Every structure is written in structure tokens, then in C-alpha cells.
Amino acid sequence: MSKRNLAIVTGASSGIGLELARLAAENAYDLIIAADEDLAAVADELRGTGSQVETVVADLATIDGVDRLCAAVRDTGRVPDLLMANAGHGLGHAFFDQRVEEWRHVIDTNITGTIYLIQQLGPDMCSQGSGRILITGSIAGFMPGTFQAVYNGTKAFIDSFSFALRNEIKDSGVTVTCLMPGPTETNFFRRADLMDTKVGQQEKDDAAYVARVGFDAMMKGEGDVVAGWKNKLQATIANVTPASVLAEQHRRMAEPGSGKT
Template sequence: MKKTVLITGATSGLGYEFVKLFANDGYDLVLVARNTQKLEEIKLTYSNLNVSIISKDLSVPGSAKEVFEEVESLGIEIDFLVNNAGFGLLGKFDELDINKQLNMVHLNVMALTELTYYFLPKMKKKNFGKILNVASTAAFQPGPLMAVYYATKAFVLSFSEALVEELSETNITVTTLCPGATKTNFGSVANVEDTKMFSQAMNSSNVAKTGYLSFMKGERVVITGTFNKIGAYSAKFLPRSLSAKIAKYVAGEK
């Protein structure tokens, strides 16, 4: 029986790369994003598959539950859940728009948490499922000039690793993908394209493929790129104050 994957943030960046990877392997798709036109285009591209599209802004409170309810109304059972949608903002906390930052928290944290909560019980009932939560190397240290973004990704990593242990006696896996700077529209939205952190940004298709293969193997945490792995592991041994200074430096202009 064919498996079905739900992917959030499916119309661009890593989300779209995941769409291509799952589609190429013949999985049915439930795609969630704000861009209705792009969703329709993707659906036409993969006419050989069962593709359901849900146009929804997951930064809006209540939207995650609406997605779940729509999936239920369609009679679709989700086997794989890819919580990919998210965004960041560059700037000092008190100088950035508070509403945009709260939207970021809702999308990066609340929507991911809710979707996991709603779809997990059925996975447990059939004792099968895979969840991929997209975090970031930002999860490993505090991030001045992107304070809220770094904090949201720290939540994603901690939450996901806790679930791994809660589900250790089941056939459900939870994988956290922690990419560093990646060439997607994230950079332009966050206004970080001209910063040091993006000077060696990785190709999005390579990041997605690494995450996809690790996800299929049920790996716990995946850090893409050798330099990113060194940075993430080093952060564990450095004083938090020093890690914060380094993060502030790389958030500066080239």
C-alpha cells in the first residue's frame, strides 16, 4: 500500500526539494503552503500521483488544526509528516516588529507542535510513522541579532529529541534536520543574504537529499555539511557567552 507524506512549506526552498524527492519515489502527497497558484502547479506536475493541496498560512493561530481537519475530511491517512515551514528575521529583538516575531514563533514552534500532536495518535495506533522536523544549526547556541529565530529552533531540537525517547518502543521515528545557511528564499525573507553566515551557504537540493536519506533511515539528528557539524559540536563545549558572541559575529555583514 502506498504511503502518504504531508509536507508544510511545500512550494519553495527545502519544502519543494522534499516534494520532488518524495514524488520521485512514488509517495502520495499532501502539500501545505500559502501560495495556492504554486500548489496547483505542483499538483499538475505530478498528475501520476495522488496529490492533495491545502492552501493555509500556518503562522495564523488555529490553522494547524484546520489542516488536520481537512486531511481527516478527505479520508487521508498520513504516514510521514514533514514539518518544514518556518522563517527568520535579522535585527535586534526590540527593533524588529513584534507581530512578525510572534508570527515566527507561531509558525516555527506552535504549528509544528500542533501538527505533530494531531497526527501522532494515528501513527501510534498503527505503530508506524516517520516525522521530520526541520530545525537549524541555530538550535545549538543563542543567536544575537536573530534571538527569537534561534530560540524557536532550539525548541524544535529539544522537543524532537524528547519525542524520540517517548516513542523509543514504537516503530515511529522522529528526525531533526539541522542545516546551516542554505540557498533558499529564507535568506531574502530573513534579510541575511549579505551576512557572513551566508557566505558559504549550501545548495538546497543537497541539504534536502541528505535530510531525506537520513529521515528514511530513522536517524535522530542530522547536521548537513562538515563545517556545520564542527560548529554545532563545538558549541556544546564552549561557554554560552562565547557561543553568543560568535553567533553575533557571523550575523554581521560580510
């Protein structure tokens, strides 16, 4: 790969991750992109900007999958300048109706794989004395996720983790930014089996807009950013609303069949 700065993007096959990769390429970064889906077409598109692009197709819910990505990074002999940990997985329906392997994959993707990746690559960035880490959290982390209980719980963890890590490494030259979107127009709701819910059918934010908000905040070194004024308002209200009320509100949006008229 060339001597240009290097960006890592996970969950880059579509949605926010793809848009983050596009922004990195437009800003003259070489890329290593990772996802659990084929990335050939995405890589071809990104190379059209002049960026050199490597792909890693792996399940980032697994230690082995993350190790494969880290190996690809280390094989370049370069330290990432941008690390965008965006891979995420949702899951709808009642918790008691979910199979263990389903909810565990959500936890392993959103939490275990994410923080393992950051722990593997972050120290080298700190030793380098510069870099930006962007973690995709969610405003879902501010509220109990009735019929999305595990997913919202993982995002509460990620939102909290990002602030703690940011403070731990505040003197390293590396910043940590948490992007907290609301419902966004991606494949998330289809993959989470939420298309028959109100939240699955409502109008959502544009993924390119959300990615731009997150990318700009990361480049400025900001600690967190909520994309969209409606989501900012919702996050503010959630901070002063009883958890029981929030749980009931979430039920009305995510209960299976709630999208039927």
C-alpha cells in the same frame, strides 16, 4: 486519492520543503503539501511523477491554518506514513527593533504550529503502528543568535522537542528525526531581511542536498542528522564553546550591515 502511501510536507512552496516533496513523489508517495504561498505550479510538477497531490494554502502559524491542513488529511480517510514538518520563518535585526507581530509569527510558525500539527496527526500514526516524522530544526539551535535571537531560540526548542518526542514514542513503531541544516540556499534569508549580513551573502548549502540528507535519515529512522561536514564541525564546537563566545561569533555573521565590504 489512491491507495499509495501518503506523505505530508509543510513549507513546500520552495527550498528544503519543495525538495522533500520531490523526494517523496519520486519514492511513490501521494502528497498533501502546505505553505503560505500559492502551490499550483509545485503541485503540477509533482503530479508529473504519478503522485496524487492535494494542496493547502494556509498560514501554519495559526491554529486555524493547521486545522485546515489536518482536515484535508482526515478527509482522505488515510493516516500519513510520512509527516515532514518543515515550515519555518526567520527574522533578522535587533530584538528591540522588531515588532511584536513579527517575532510572534516566528514563534507561532516554528514552535506552536509545528508541535500542534504533530500532536494532531502523530497519535493516529502511532495507532497505525508505523510511520516517520521529520522535523526541520537547525544548527542555529546550538548557539545564541545575536540579531536572530528569537529564531535561534525557536530552533533550540525544536531540536530539544524532537529528541524528547522520539523517546516518548519509541515503542510505537513511529520514529522522529530532526534535520539540522546550516545556512541553505533558499528564500529564508530574503524573507528574514538578512541579505545585508555576512551569513546572508555567504555561499550556502544546496537545498536539494540538505533535503536528501534529511529524507534518507528519516527513512532509516535515525534520531538526528546535521547536513554537511562544516555544519557538523560547527555543531560539535558549539557544544564546548561558552555561550558568550558563540553570541559574539553570531553577531559578526548576522549583524545588519556586516555583509558590506
